[in-house]
Amino acid sequence: MRLDFAALGAAEAYRWMTATVTPRPIAWVSTRSADGVDNLAPFSFFQVVCDAPPTLMLSIGARADGGEKDTLRNLRERGELVIQLVSMAQADAMNATAAGFPHGVSEFERCGVAAMPSERVAPPRVAGAAVAFECALASIQPYPEERPSHHLVFAEALLAHIDDAALGDARHIDPAKLDLIGRLGGSAYATTRDVFHLKRPG
Template sequence: MQLDFSTLAPADAYRWLASTVTPRPIAWVCTLSADGKSNLAPFSFFQVISDEPPTLMVNTSVRDDGSVKDTLRNVRETGELVIHLVSAAQADAMNATAAWLPHGVSEIEHADLATVPSERVTPPRVLGAPVAFECQLAEIIPYPADKPSSYLIFARVLLAHVDDGVMRDERHVDPAKLDLVGRLGGTQYSYTRDTFNMIRPK
């Protein structure tokens, strides 16, 4: 089977990409608007893209009506965000924050989530998240530049909070204890519990 992406409608291109490039980690992003209203939203077009400087990338799509999501709007206004990884224990809560709520309505309150203050940035952290990265905006890139269908948020990591309960030792995270979920196609997700080892050749 071959797919000519130059002939596919955007929705079909998304469906094929999202169902084949899997599993994808989920960025659970907390931001505040300039007037202090909180937003919490999950994004599966997400990845670490640099270790020097330590930088994460989150892709926020443009809505069908041309409007942008509150996450992007807030990051533009404040330059701060907290990116959480999603454990299996918090999968339902993450899904609850994916609901389309009116602008200014807090997903944190909607999902009845507890938070704790961050140390380097203003947006709070979700209590119980296994990993949370406090980040400062590095750059926002519209893509494609001439007619953006998405905006790439490059977030420089200032401080990471790693739950002691997911550590194997002082230097290593235990993937089984981390117990993250990944995004597949459609409504499907996966666990990161089934792992194996391979030694890279010299």
């Protein structure tokens, strides 16, 4: 098969890209609006991009109506976020928060997701999340610049909360205990429990 992306519409390009670049980690992002409404939304266009300073990146597309998603709006207003990683135990709750709720609705409240205070930022974090990064907004970059369809968000990690139950020892995570999920194509997901090791060449 050969795909010429110049001949594909955006929806078809999305379908092929997301079905092949897998598994993708999921950023479950909490933000707070200027009015104090807490938002919670998942994004699978997400990755680590830098370790000095420790920085995460997510890509936020537009709403179905073409408007900005609340996550992006809240980041412009307050510049803070918490990025949670999603465990198998929280998969259904994460999926519920992906619904297109109207602006001003808190997914924490509407979807019954328990919250707890953060230490360095205003947005709350998800109670029971295996990993949560409290972050400060570093930058928002529209892409493509001349006619953006997405906005790349760079977030500097200030503080991480890691569930002790996910540790193999004092310095290492046990992937099986962490039990995260990743996004595949369509409605399919994968877990991090199936693990093998390769030693890098010297």
